[in-house]
Amino acid sequence: MNERMNEIGAFCEAYGNTIPNRILEYLMENEDLDFAVGDMAKELQISKPKAYEIIGGFEKKGYVKKSRIVSKTQLYALNKDDKRVKLFLKDFKECLRIVAEENSEKALCEDPLTYKEGDYILARVFLGKIDITQKMYGGA
């Protein structure tokens, strides 16, 4: 799990695999969800002091804000009102769109009218000894 969770995401692939970028990516994955800095550090496999340092910097810049305290643990959430955060989110969504487009399987040719040369032919149609498959599907 940790190996998989620690793999480079699409956002870091595009903008560089640095610790601040990885934290930013984590923040955008948890867009509407609050999180504890300790959990984030564990998931991203970075040291807690470094994570607190970067989150402190992000708080000063206005990227994150304190949300609530649960049993002495301070939770943080992404500040979606910030203009720069809106820009980051837009880029992150665009990265996800590209991943979705690249990985979605090509739709199979369900409608025979949309048959094109090079598509799969399920059955060939013969009229006597003449192969009329191409003619039936509107090919040359």
Place this chain on the structure above:
Amino acid sequence: MNPSLKAIISLMLNKKIIGGKHIPEEKMLKSKTKWLQKEEYNEFEKEYRDTINNQLILKIKKRTGKGSDWHVSLNPRKLKELYEMIR
């Protein structure tokens, strides 16, 4: 849409956990639902079950060292739907 479910789908899409690539369900759910209250968790569970029933997220039992665990991955045939959900 439930924020935890949105976070799970975003993470899986960002890390390209699609089709044959999978991660353990339990650890994933724990990390994204740790700070939820009971009512919020119940709401999440309902939506999560619907997502699995609609085959947007695929759930497979995988052999591990000590036995077997449920693993999850995104359905490659429904990536566009998933993207629309989190947009």
